[in-house]
Amino acid sequence: MQVKFNAVVAAAALLIAGTASAQDMVVKIGHVGPTSGGIAHLGKDNEMGARMAIDELNAKGVSIGGKKVKFELLAEDDAGDPKQGTAVAQKLVDSKVMGVIGHLNSGTSIPASKIYSDAGIPQISPSATNPKFTRNGYKTTFRVVADDVHLGGTLGRYAVKELKGKSIAVIDDRTAYGQGVAEEFAKAVKASGGAIAEQQFTTDKATDFTAILTAIKAKKPDVVFYGGMDAVAGPMIRQMKQLGINAKFMGGDGICSGELPKLAAGAMADGQVVCAEAGGVEGEQKAGMEKFRADFKKKFNADVQIYAPYVYDATMVMVDAMVKAGSAEPAKYLPVLAKTSGYKGVTGTIAFDDKGDVKNGALTLFTYKGDKREQIAVVR
Template identity: 35%
Template sequence: MKKSLLSAVALTAVVAFGGSAWADVLIGVGGPFTGPNAAFGAQLQRGAEQAAADINAAGGINGEQIKIVLGDDVSDPKQGISVANKFVADGVKFVVGHFNSGVSIPASEVYAENGILEITPAATNPVFTERGLWNTFRTCGRDDQQGGVAGKYLADNFKDAKIAIIDDKTPYGQGLAEETKKAANAAGLTEVVREGVNTGDKDFSALIAKMKEAGVTIIYWGGLHTEAGLIIRQAADQGLDATLISGDGIVSNELASIAGDAVEGTLNTFGPDPTLRPENKELVEKFKAAGFNPEAYTLYSYAAVQTIAAAAKAAESIDAEAVATAMKEKGPFTTALGDISFDEKGDPKLPGYVMYEWKKGPDGNFSYFQKDS
């Protein structure tokens, strides 16, 4: 009898509160949680989960709690579409992701058609925000910005070098390489080798032989850390004395694991390191206390969730289109990256790209460190 009474009371409570037990705000996190780019997927996941936990502890989004839903796209566009459709079926309102531009671009169309806002911490191809969709935002920069910085750096610092420009034929890698080539060529620097390789390739002997024959001393790489590490290591093994320069796609300490000691001196562009911001000291320590180094895109993902929450508060709504409008009209919003506001395309107004150099840190391990300007 007592059990029946309690059940009746519980049922009455659910009805009285109008189903408030189901009021979680679902935020999907899409990225490569398995496969060769899983390190980047972990950054997106851990950043979003920590932001959700911190926001929930402070009262949530407009009084509702965030629930993170994961979707593993394995850096594959087709799988990204499957993840997008799953998010639609799950009732997700917002997506933090994806990591790859080649996944983010097609997935964003599924989201746009189904009333879901997407904010990527990492997809830098300009096309993502250039199609006039209402729902596309990013907390990172664009490859035309990044390539411009890289191209100028090459022209300013290696004007007498013989440069090879290599990419992985993906929307990200090829786009970044072409933007860098454009800026370098405009500054009077012409490459001696221009090639593309396939993602997943393991043996770069033929490419390295071609670069040796051309006397290459600088390799500009448009792609991710997996192939970059192999190129660096194999070039050193085969006697090609060349420095590799790349973009944000190699900002994982896994690069050093693949390349070994040959990684020393490698250069890459990335945004100003958010872990160095004094305001983030406690947040960084929180990640490290949990056994996770918040490198690269971790705080970009954290900031993406912060932005959704702040824009929803400004809009006084969790409707995705209302939040999208607020993101463009109500900023700036305070985040781990600093104050963020967005233009009409959904691109953030943030400081530009800077250069990093790979070298041994105080712990004796190789990592990337922001160069003095």
């Protein structure tokens, strides 16, 4: 009886050992975005972009250093708050992630970048545009979008040269992103021979803009620029209409979402809004982006808001570096990631410079007709 029992135990042990050896190597990748709060729709859009990439990689079957890999997405919510951002960054480090995609906002990406750098974990932001993000000398920090110098500068020149803005007002939400893009916009307006007639500030939680818009109305603006996100921009456009301000409304990628018409509650006139999104596809690349949007809609029954394609590309670029390095260990694949060049993504061709910024970053200018976003031009 004892012999039989031992034989059963031995057989079970062999079976367990066989199962363990057949198991995939698990590689954890973190994703952080604000999936609660005023811009939760953008955070969820980002997270779905990461999930789409991870699901595709797992379905395809990827081997790293001769071992079959199963990718696991560890998704965290930073609520767009710097304190929560650093807390979840530490949580991901403690969870032994091999890389992080995120964060969405500059205000959370910048403080979190030190935590990832100290741990030696690569971080690719799909949407943080404040120049400071890649200027701290961290070797682990990358982004796949053009920064605010490019974004704000392009919009500032467009306001003066194309929209012929004579009285230009600037509002920002005092966040790292909003203030940064507004400053670059104002610089470019002045460099293009224009003038800023009025400058006002709000917060990213504000809902009533009567006082600042009344001050702006006195300057008879033909262009109002807002540095911030769509959750504030929508109600601001609505209140501009109520006050009889018929100016063009401009902003960066933070306002350039599919939700903006809903948030403005029908107050947007056709062609009134001009916004820019970091990234841009032209010619043959358009088909790839259109396919991505269709696949995304089919998978999640939701339209792409703004950044999901950049999150998808960031995830794929990170895994591509792991495959090329033959290792998912951060110290081994980080040098390969830094040398990324000519990677064909859905958002365009990706290569990093020595700071971790995307090279030759494109911008796409958009307006809205009805509740649909329409492309004006791709600018480099």
